Amino acid sequence: xxxxxxxxxxxxxxxxxxxxxxxxxxxxxxxxxxxxxxxxxxxxxxxxxxxxxxxxxxxxxxxxxxxxxxxxxxxxxxxxxxxxxxxxxxxxxxxxxxxxxxxxxxxxxxxxxxxxxxxxxxxxxxxxxxxxxxxxxxxxxxxxxxxxxxxxxxxxxxxxxxxxxxxxxxxxxxxxxxxxxxx
Numbered sequence: 409x410x411x412x413x414x415x416x417x418x419x420x421x422x423x424x425x426x427x428x429x430x431x432x433x434x435x436x437x438x439x440x441x442x443x444x445x446x447x448x449x450x451x452x453x454x455x456x457x458x459x460x461x462x463x464x465x466x467x468x469x470x471x472x473x474x475x476x477x478x479x480x481x482x483x484x485x486x487x488x489x490x491x492x493x494x495x496x497x498x499x500x501x502x503x504x505x506x507x508x509x510x511x512x513x514x515x516x517x518x519x520x521x522x523x524x525x526x527x528x529x530x531x532x533x534x535x536x537x538x539x540x541x542x543x544x545x546x547x548x549x550x551x552x553x554x555x556x557x558x559x560x561x562x563x564x565x566x567x568x569x570x571x572x573x574x575x576x577x578x579x580x581x582x583x584x585x586x587x588x589x590x591x
Contacts, residue, residue: 443573509557
């Protein structure tokens with residue numbers, strides 16, 4: 409069993425529990441966050457194993473370090489979704505005042521590290537459209553960080569909250585398998 413299998417397996421269980429809890433408790437404001445982080449973890453676990461085991465890309469020390477940093481970022485994101493009752497068992501003494509912008513900023517930083525991991529694995533050599541889509545998702549995450557910090561209750565922010573998990577799902581389930589299948 410490899411490093412990424414262990415760390416992302418732990419995270420995936422915690423994220424799924426958080427997703428189901430927000431769904432069952434009808435916490436719709438947190439559901440998009442839980443769905444987004446769960447999808448990112450699922451993507452990381454699935455495609456990391458595909459790239460390393462099937463495509464036989466060398467798992468460089470830099471990639472391992474990025475995976476460890478990603479683990480920390482995604483763990484913090486799960487804790488931020490519900491600082492007092494999260495599924496990782498980490499309890500904060502006080503809830504965060506600016507919880508949502510911090511959450512989206514963590515995902516933005518995570519995505520930047522993912523872009524670097526892909527560069528190291530030579531994944532981004534595939535097509536220009538693949539790189540454009542990846543950097544477009546980065547811009548969407550940056551926009552969400554800014555929107556939730558400045559206009560948390562505006563219509564556009566609410567719309568983005570609902571669209572981001574859908575965009576991530578389309579990227580991971582429809583677009584990315586198609587592109588990686590060509591390689």
